[in-house]
Amino acid sequence: MLSSLKRLLIGRPLKSNELGEQKLGILKALAILSSDALSSVAYGTEQILIVLATISVVAFWYSIPIAVGVLFLLAALILSYRQIIYSYPHGGGAYVVSKENIGEKAGLIAGGSLLVDYILTVAVSVTAGTDAITSAFPGLHAHSVFIACILVIFITILNLRGITESASILAYPVYLFVLALFILIGVGLFKIVTGDITPTAQHASIGAPVQGITLFLLLRAFASGCSALTGVEAISNAIPTFKDPAPKNAAKTLVLMGSLLALLFSGITFLAYYYGIAPKADETVVSQIAKETFGRNYLYFFVQGTTALILVLAANTGYSAFPLLAFALAKDKYMPRMFTIRGDRLGYSNGIVSLGVASIILIIASKGQTEHLIPLYAVGVFIPFTLSQTGMIIKWLRQKPAGWVAKLTSNLIGALITLTVLIIFFVTKLGQVWFVFLFLPLIVIMFLRIKSHYEAVGEQLRIQPEDEAIPVQGNVIIVPVAGITKVVENSINYAKSLTDQIFAVYVSFDREDEKRFEEKWQKWQPDVRLVTLQSHYRSILQPLSKFIDTVEHKASENNYRVTVLIPQFITKKNWHNILHNQSSLLIRAYLIFKKKVIVATLPYHFKK
């Protein structure tokens, strides 16, 4: 039942050699890996304007130079990541780059902040998308947490189905969103050029003097604008999922994504400035631009609808990146081994499911109010940005390949800019991001402890040439018996076929019963030793455990192995199980975990 439900939701299992078919072309990769970055356009400009609005509307012209700054930063990031892609064709996220070039801990800091960041991506994007939906249908507002959780579950299932099939569904909204914004910007610019527009508010001309503007405020506005750059790193983590030649395709996708992002971001920012749009609490900047350009007609709803969709789908970036990063960390033993296993549909199911569960917990814990998580989220991106650029610098300095000066320069610029942005974040928004100082050390400690456990295990499992194993000299089998039945007969026969050192153990609660049983046993199995144990507290486990200890102690001196043989009733119908004391299960678990004996389970299948 359960497995056919799983089949229905996830699809038939795929063979390992079907993996190649699942790989991504450029256009599909663009759809899957860039929805996070592109969706940032929906709020990037707005974040800048919100900060500037604290001075005056005259200050809005600063959005243009700030946007230029962001674009410059974007260009630097794209160039740097292009180099990372070619240098690390097997998937060079910030984790790999930092670990190899700077050191273990830098890698773990980058990896840890990215892991948390992907969870934040999912939670923040899905709740933002849900807000867009509930704004359109206010009746649903009370259920927004529930809707967000359903969306996360839906995306999780899509991802469990496998990469390509998810892509087919997820590609269209991204294309439509890009199309919608191009139409919006195109029509807007056309109307401006033809003078066919009368903005409701007038824009201040660029360079107009602004009362009370400070560097701190401009930096804060810039930092806010940088939230438009989250998601840029996704492609460099995901190179192994590209079609061959993977690095080349990945680099092309990256440049394509960067160009789209730049065009859309500058278009929206320019229109917002030219229309003199101020951020409002109850309407997004993009919505205002679209209304100004089209009026509230079907094109307006097209823009709004695709925006809502792409916000929800931005979550999908997390689903592409998180399992791959978890795989990389798990392969290096910093995370549980289960993250290295491919599921039925060849995705890393454990990573996908963990991400889904973690983001649902985050959504429920924050009651769907994830806005205040956005700065945390941006910081979580810029830490690995900075670390990976720094790693590349060290790499070029060490290896000095042909043309290394140019490469070094581009990464140096990248590192300096991202470091600056990071410092700006900590200086201007400390109250919202201090939490990073708490959880990053914790997560790194966890990684290190996991690794040290795996290493200790590996050490213990390795066969050393010097300590030759002493062959087992013989076997003692202990058979707890509860009566004279077919099950006991089976057990004794099995034990007899393995060794002649057999103890049948009977636990009795009173003397009379003990005597009676001893006599019956003597008649039935005179050649098998019967040991009877008294239990004053009506517990079977306690006297049995004591007896096993005694036998085990003596056996190990002679290098004998002790096996405890426990029968298990297998009932015909499930409900019958509650009719049998499940003491054998308890005894088995106790013996396996507490004693150094082998526990053999002999099944007895009931026929009715």
Added chain:
Amino acid sequence: MLSSLKRLLIGRPLKSNELGEQKLGILKALAILSSDALSSVAYGTEQILIVLATISVVAFWYSIPIAVGVLFLLAALILSYRQIIYSYPHGGGAYVVSKENIGEKAGLIAGGSLLVDYILTVAVSVTAGTDAITSAFPGLHAHSVFIACILVIFITILNLRGITESASILAYPVYLFVLALFILIGVGLFKIVTGDITPTAQHASIGAPVQGITLFLLLRAFASGCSALTGVEAISNAIPTFKDPAPKNAAKTLVLMGSLLALLFSGITFLAYYYGIAPKADETVVSQIAKETFGRNYLYFFVQGTTALILVLAANTGYSAFPLLAFALAKDKYMPRMFTIRGDRLGYSNGIVSLGVASIILIIASKGQTEHLIPLYAVGVFIPFTLSQTGMIIKWLRQKPAGWVAKLTSNLIGALITLTVLIIFFVTKLGQVWFVFLFLPLIVIMFLRIKSHYEAVGEQLRIQPEDEAIPVQGNVIIVPVAGITKVVENSINYAKSLTDQIFAVYVSFDREDEKRFEEKWQKWQPDVRLVTLQSHYRSILQPLSKFIDTVEHKASENNYRVTVLIPQFITKKNWHNILHNQSSLLIRAYLIFKKKVIVATLPYHFKK
């Protein structure tokens, strides 16, 4: 941790031979077993008056003859149950008496309705007591379900501590309640005799003509009054918990309880009649009588307080009777065997816990509104009353011991009266009790199906002289291996010590890996056969399961046994467990339940 918490709540385990000390004397037994019956006084009179009030206050004089009828019924029940106690000294509840004399199904109907009834006792009594508490402290009213559940948990823990200790705590409220009502009745009668009382309302004299009175109504009032008799059967179920001579002590306790009940019930009914008290929605009859007699002084609160307490403690009757009845049913294989096991403190813990859980579910499901369950509860008592009296009649007719005519007569009267009451119930309150016709057959079917399963099992386990077991000819051991490690070395050494028919099985996900492993194995263990299996779907279980089937098929032809040897890592710290794929657990469970192979678990304890 968990076990020390248990120790704290329940107390240290008791030895089986401490059982004698736990047995009950007459006074303690009275406290434990009669709180249900005695607490009925708190509402018996009121139930009669509520029905009579639908005609007119003049009709209230009928409460006197109706009370006489109830007392007559009580006397008949006490006499009949005294005979049952002597005839069934090992605990003759309605279940035993009906089963032995009428037949299996009659016994099961009696047993089933009593079981359900005890759950109702707990739920109804505790919520009634809670209502008394929340009437005194209205602020708590919103939390009444929660309070009721806490009370049930409290009583459950007391009972898990063991009978005698519970009795010490539970005895005082019963004594105090009896004392309080005696003071109330004594002072009331004294004031009436001395003429020191002016009732607020005048009472109609007995025999005054009443307009519109019908037989139906009088019967209904009588049936309602019979709710004062619930709990009378508790003692006859609990004879084995009495001190020796158990039947004599039980009979004495029964008569003592009957006398107390008769005195209190007639006293309260008479005072209610003489004071001309009418039932009110917001104040109980007992409360009105106490106010009339004492005014609202400390004696009034003493009466009210002990009434509330005894209502809560009436629940305890259920706790004494339910586990014993469940034990009797389980011993006869109509209920799961676990109800026959004494816990650490010698109580039948499984019965106690089941009762607690079931009544909490009932309280939560009915949201603490259990008043409408009272008629159902009364019917649940009168069905076994009738059946056990009928059983006794059949017994006397069959055995005809000395003085059987007198005995027969007393039981015949008992049977006729209880049958009449039952018919009155069904005729006058069908809408509230029809549910009985649904659940009684269901519960009886459940009992029968459980029994038939246990009998089938017994049949299958019995060793038949004709089918001699063929001795096991030899053993095949299958060792799934995941690499060349110490664990595998251990497993192979163990297997070698048992047989020379060993298959090491390696599941590989690709050809290259397979070849590499085969070569390594050849060097390491050239004398152990290695079987490599290809898994296209990355599942270990599937190919392994297929291979086991093949081996098992061949082995069983030659009467060989197949053992699968699975290593189990035992980690030093609990959290380490999540770092190891728990596939061995899954594989083990699958093999035990689905295959006819012995599964041996070889523990490997990590040292760090």
